[in-house]
Amino acid sequence: MGRLLLVIRLAAKDVRRNRAEALLLLVAIAAATTTLTVALALRGVTSAPYAATRAATSGPDVVAAVQQSTLPSQLSGLEHAPGVVASSGPYLIAMPNLVVDGHSDPVMAEGRDPTATSVDQPKLTSGHWVRKGGVVIERSLADLLGLKVGDRVGLDNLVGGGPGPGGGPGSSAGALRAVGPSFEVVGIAVTAALQPSPLNTYAHPSGFPEAGLVWVTRAAAEQLAAITGGAFGYTLNLKLADPSDALTFAAAHQHGGLVLISWQSIAAKEGLIVSIEQTILLTGSWLLGLLALASVALLVGGRMEQQTRRIGLLKAVGATPALVTRVLLAEQLVIALLGAAVGLVIGWLAAPLLTNPGASLVGAPGAPTLDLSTILVVFGAAITVAIVATLAPAVRASRTSTVSALADAARQPRRAGWTIALSSRFPVPILLGMRLASRRRRRAVLSAASLAITVGSLVAVLMFREHANSLDTSGGLGGLFRFSGPGDPLWERGMNVMLVFTFALVLLALVNAVLVTWATVQDARHASAIERALGASPDQVGWALVVAQLLPALPGAILGIPVGVGLYDAVGRHASTLPSAPTLLGVLVATVVVVAVLTAIPARIGARRPVAEILQSETA
């Protein structure tokens, strides 16, 4: 117990002494665990809400639909098909325009009875079910249009020409004028018989246009059909004796204009959206984990440089190498645990950003569940990162000879003969910078790899945008992530995923750039002091430290381009669309400039340390 207390006290004292570094480490781990938490939180969103929605709404096993103005006997005949145990409908579908604040969107208005049905009874999340003069809006559509219970909307044929089916949400009405009845939004509900808006192609993409869904009374649906030139179609919801037969049943009865879709198909398409986000986030969290590992390794490496003398003192007063290792590990572990807790909370709070816009399911909106396994995985990952990055340098530091540790002897640098020879042909800052960079090859590789991951991820994001933009201009849905462009909830959700991911990534990359420089400053303090004693100015030494960071940064950034393409190809499902050459060049230049600016600050601080003091204190 006494030994444990000693370890904790020593670790706590050191954390207090180096607060800035501890904070940087905390940020690095929190950024990685935030993304991991979001990715894990989305895990449940993929399947659980659909199952919950299906249960809460008595979801149908098969939805049958037909697009014609009169009810065909084949559709109603399905009620008595073998294997069907219950049904609701057929319901008339009208296709009016929903007019909200001068904007119009085509919607499917399904005529329903005010009483509940045994199959596909939409679950109200607010308000009441259909009644005369009232309309119930499907929740993802309500979210998209900002509608709430009590609002008034028009359901209408439009005079003066409209955008027509497929015009997409948010189309401007312009000179359009509503002539039909006005409705009060009486309720907002979710259903399991529909894919999320605007992917609610209902039965089949070729059968029904992309439109939102609303429910009105049967009478209102007939009235709307009358003013829009007749019924748009009919739909029937079926329950089977064995729900697992739904796929076979749908395939067997799909003929003569009838379109049938199984619950499994709807579930798969619901899940597709979030599962893609989850793929991105999980990939992102792995990348962020790698960057966090690099951060921790750099921090620990830098701190070991600083702590040589402290380690010597600990050993001189009787601390065993094992105790020293434990103290060093304890420091990083405490910070890692704190970082994981911060990341868990931020990730939990950020997750709804990714699920709210597509709130077509029960359980999807609001904070996704944070179960014990997520908590364990996040803390486990943080602890693993801390241990992996710390153990080797901690053990090495604890085994350093006490005498040389007390003398604060600098670790022997590597010699790169050709770099030294080549560098003498360059101006002083480049000469010193090249030599500095070549002293610690592993750090240079780590730095380049860190930037390659960051730039690679940025390139992948740009490729995603490029692809999404090309879809937007073509005007249709489909493509990599099935985004149609700004305004589309899937687009918004996808961009939110990218935003969280990119923010965490850039934050960590910035932290890494500062850490690499600081580690270099620490490591090069003796060499820099000698150079200054020999006549190098603080500016020259400062610029040399910047150059030492830029040398691995440039190849790292260039390498990031193929890394990004590979990443995009691995995650995406469509052919790569490379960003334009000026964009890529811009990313490279911006990366180099940002690295230069970020490293200039610690480099400047390091270059202005008193020379005499360093040379006096270090006898190596």
Add this chain to the structure above:
Amino acid sequence: MKTSGGTLVACRGLRKDYGTGEGLVRAVDEVELEVARGETLAVMGPSGCGKSTLLHLLGGLDRPTAGELWLNDRRIDELSERSLAQLRRREVGFVFQAFHLMEELTAQENVELPALLAGRTPRQARDRARELLEEVGLADRSRHLPSTLSGGQRQRVAIARALANDPLVVLADEPTGNLDSTATLEVLRLFESLHARGLTLVVVTHDERIAATADRLISMRDGAFVDETRLTGGTSGSLAGLIGLGS
């Protein structure tokens, strides 16, 4: 104040404080000093008396708290960091007790470095380094890393490096503090040859035998000069005989 014709280094009321309040330490206390061109000055005193701090002030490695400092008719205590760097590059050569060689550079590359910092071409720097290593007797060790050299050899490399840009003054801080008797003799012989060439040397030491080789000896205690002796033998005498080393 300005240095007189024969004076290369001068200081008036030179003071260096560390800390504040009760923790104030006066490392150099109102020092008045003049070093003539070509003179070898030894500064002696116990550890912590301020002699290394004085040397750092004279070479522009540190800034005084008060007083004036002149080098070659130029006041240097008010110079910018950039100007001080140029001064160290062109006019001052340092030799440290701990050698302070770059461990990843060979002996020759270490000696080339000051010349490269001064803007010489790689060829000029290389030629000068070879010349100096020849002079200090290490031509055959030019491609060796410091870790493979003996203490005396490392200090000779450091001396060669100090001479790379033909400085006006060489400031040596305990140059033989880490050396055995044989290596000490090698270093002193080098200093003797530098003195003979008219180079100005300021050597800080706590070894009386080393101090005895100088033209003048100043004793320091608690940051102040307490005694000054002009030595007759100096480095022009029999070095080995003076310090009791060799024949």
